[in-house]
Amino acid sequence: MSAPRLSADRARCIGAGMCAMTAPDVFDQDPDEGLVLLLHAEPPAAHRTAARMAVGVCPSGAIALHEPQPGDLA
Numbered sequence: 001m002s003a004p005r006l007s008a009d010r011a012r013c014i015g016a017g018m019c020a021m022t023a024p025d026v027f028d029q030d031p032d033e034g035l036v037l038l039l040h041a042e043p044p045a046a047h048r049t050a051a052r053m054a055v056g057v058c059p060s061g062a063i064a065l066h067e068p069q070p071g072d073l074a
């Protein structure tokens, strides 16, 4: 079974920093523009709840968590 995968669209990110505050093990911000940096495209199980919360609080919809669907190839 494949793991949930995160995506981060830096073109949509407005640098609000909610993701890095909510899930600091998964997201960071670049020091120049403050735009999102994805530290783990496939977050370990221990960080998935925080990653989901970060997706929920992002004001620009720049980050998403793609849950594996039945029938997906690994």
Ligand code: SF4
Residues within 6 Å of the ligand: 012, 013, 014, 015, 016, 017, 018, 019, 020, 029, 034, 035, 036, 057, 058, 059, 060, 061, 062, 063
């Ligand atoms: S919460 Fe959203 S808008 Fe803010 S830094 Fe993270 S990805 Fe960008």
